[in-house]
Amino acid sequence: MGEAPQRHDPDDAAGGDACDRAVSRVLVVEDEVIALECITDFLRGRGVDVLAADTPAQALKLAADHDIALVVSDVRLPGMSGPELLLRLRRGRPDLPAILVTGGEVAPGHLPPDTLVLMKPLSLAELAGHIDRLLPHGEPTCPA
Amino acid sequence: MSGMTTECPQPHAEADDATPPRRHRDRLWRLGELAASISHDVSQPLNVMRLTAESTLEMLSDDNFDPEWVRKTLRTVVAQTMRTREIIDGLTAVTRRPMAPPARLSAVEVVRVALSGCLTLFKRHRVRLRWHADLASPPVTGHAHRLEAAVRHLLINACEAISTRRLDQDADQMRQTGNIEVECRPEGSGLAISVSDDGCGFPPALHAALAGGEPAPSGLGKGCGLGLTVILGVAEEMGGRLSIDGTPSGTRITLHLPAAERSLLLTGASPAELASPLAALGWSVHVAGNDDSALCWLQENGADAVLADGGDLRLLRTLHHHAPSVPIVAVTDGTDDLRLPAIEAGATLVLSTPVGVADLADELRELLSYQF
Numbered sequence: 001m002g003e004a005p006q007r008h009d010p011d012d013a014a015g016g017d018a019c020d021r022a023v024s025r026v027l028v029v030e031d032e033v034i035a036l037e038c039i040t041d042f043l044r045g046r047g048v049d050v051l052a053a054d055t056p057a058q059a060l061k062l063a064a065d066h067d068i069a070l071v072v073s074d075v076r077l078p079g080m081s082g083p084e085l086l087l088r089l090r091r092g093r094p095d096l097p098a099i100l101v102t103g104g105e106v107a108p109g110h111l112p113p114d115t116l117v118l119m120k121p122l123s124l125a126e127l128a129g130h131i132d133r134l135l136p137h138g139e140p141t142c143p144a
Numbered sequence: 145m146s147g148m149t150t151e152c153p154q155p156h157a158e159a160d161d162a163t164p165p166r167r168h169r170d171r172l173w174r175l176g177e178l179a180a181s182i183s184h185d186v187s188q189p190l191n192v193m194r195l196t197a198e199s200t201l202e203m204l205s206d207d208n209f210d211p212e213w214v215r216k217t218l219r220t221v222v223a224q225t226m227r228t229r230e231i232i233d234g235l236t237a238v239t240r241r242p243m244a245p246p247a248r249l250s251a252v253e254v255v256r257v258a259l260s261g262c263l264t265l266f267k268r269h270r271v272r273l274r275w276h277a278d279l280a281s282p283p284v285t286g287h288a289h290r291l292e293a294a295v296r297h298l299l300i301n302a303c304e305a306i307s308t309r310r311l312d313q314d315a316d317q318m319r320q321t322g323n324i325e326v327e328c329r330p331e332g333s334g335l336a337i338s339v340s341d342d343g344c345g346f347p348p349a350l351h352a353a354l355a356g357g358e359p360a361p362s363g364l365g366k367g368c369g370l371g372l373t374v375i376l377g378v379a380e381e382m383g384g385r386l387s388i389d390g391t392p393s394g395t396r397i398t399l400h401l402p403a404a405e406r407s408l409l410l411t412g413a414s415p416a417e418l419a420s421p422l423a424a425l426g427w428s429v430h431v432a433g434n435d436d437s438a439l440c441w442l443q444e445n446g447a448d449a450v451l452a453d454g455g456d457l458r459l460l461r462t463l464h465h466h467a468p469s470v471p472i473v474a475v476t477d478g479t480d481d482l483r484l485p486a487i488e489a490g491a492t493l494v495l496s497t498p499v500g501v502a503d504l505a506d507e508l509r510e511l512l513s514y515q516f
Contacts, residue, residue, distance in 0.1 A: 034195075035192050042195075045202065078304060103187025122191055124195060
């Protein structure tokens with residue numbers, strides 16, 4: 001009998017301890033609040049330390065204040081696209097692993113290097129598998 | 145971009161010198177733009193539905209699941225299916241060849257509906273809205289849902305511009321609200337609907353493309369360029385145009401639309417000599433030879449206003465009975481005794497002879513400005 005996933009306020013960015021889980025901290029950026037809640041709840045229920053942002057501005061601020069191990073971002077966001085956001089985040093962290101989620105096509109020339117693209121509708125299990133693979137610690141984050 | 149104005153010629157459906165293969169290619173590409181837009185828009189609720197369903201399955205794997213939480217998620221799925229329907233209806237409404245002929249619209253009312261549909265968007269982008277509607281704004285001819293879609297796209301673009309500007313601000317500035325001002329006002333013989341924002345300004349590349357009459361280029365992650373295409377298309381089909389002004393604080397985009405032609409029915413005993421001068425002022429005038437033909441015309445064709453003999457109380461009553469929403473201007477010979485009976489019989493306004501054309505046109509314009 002597993003523990004039921006808990007509902008979290010997406011504005012509640014402080015999703016975990018400051019230091020000990022930084023290595024596996026995932027920043028999720030999605031302007032569709034219900035989708036953001038589903039992803040963050042699912043990942044937190046599996047032990048992933050998640051920071052949630054529903055705007056690129058909020059994502060940039062969270063990334064400035066916390067160590068991020070991986071970014072999961074929607075492509076179409078208000079004010080700045082997911083690839084543009086990723087380019088900004090990688091200014092200080094060129095090797096930052098990232099997953100972009102899109103409902104449409106992403107032209108190859110616009111895709112930042114070393115970035116995984118997942119299509120909507122997104123599968124939570126598939127996302128968890130990719131996050132597990134891309135996180136740098138090398139240990140499974142998402143228990144089966 | 146401040147101080148710069150771009151008048152946007154309408155995009156060419158097909159270049160005049162385009163060869164047939166190129167025309168087919170252009171058509172296919174535009175179909176592709178539309179398909180990409182539909183695909184993207186529909187994928188949003190589909191994504192929410194799938195994520196919600198998977199979360200619910202996850203929840204149900206726990207024996208102690210909360211039934212209320214499951215009900216809530218199922219309601220979310222139901223709401224997203226309706227959202228999908230609305231997206232498809234909205235897209236087909238603005239892209240399909242109109243099934244019904246264009247009709248007379250209150251642009252003020254259409255803008256009001258578009259604004260009410262964007263309240264969630266304004267909240268999400270932290271936008272303060274100022275809305276000014278001049279009640280003297282004349283009606284226009286078009287399709288309400290298409291004009292509404294065009295206005296909604298103007299508002300979405302304004303919100304996007306405000307969010308983009310925030311990205312270059314510090315944390316304190318980021319928390320401040322953005323401002324959008326929407327105005328609907330008479331302009332010459334037509335009206336203007338303008339949307340001003342204090343966002344990042346209009347992209348110069350887009351200015352150049354629109355000034356050249358090209359369809360809006362796509363921007364990665366910022367839609368498929370369909371919004372401006374819809375706005376330009378609606379402006380064109382309504383006989384209007386679009387202008388873009390750089391302002392000191394942002395951008396003002398204005399949709400300039402011609403007023404709908406107004407129709408006036410002159411009944412037999414009314415001053416028929418007014419017909420030609422009123423037609424010269426843009427009125428579509430029909431002169432009915434007698435009371436019966438006036439009534440038939442009104443029932444079959446309708447009219448924006450009727451000019452009738454104020455002494456013919458029976459006709460006034462009949463016209464008012466059959467078309468109570470159509471204002472009737474009764475013309476009397478100046479006898480005060482006829483004023484009250486004419487109003488009681490259904491006249492909206494009573495004028496005394498001699499009636500000047502310019503004065504009558506002013507009275508009619510003012511009268512009709514309150515019809516919506």
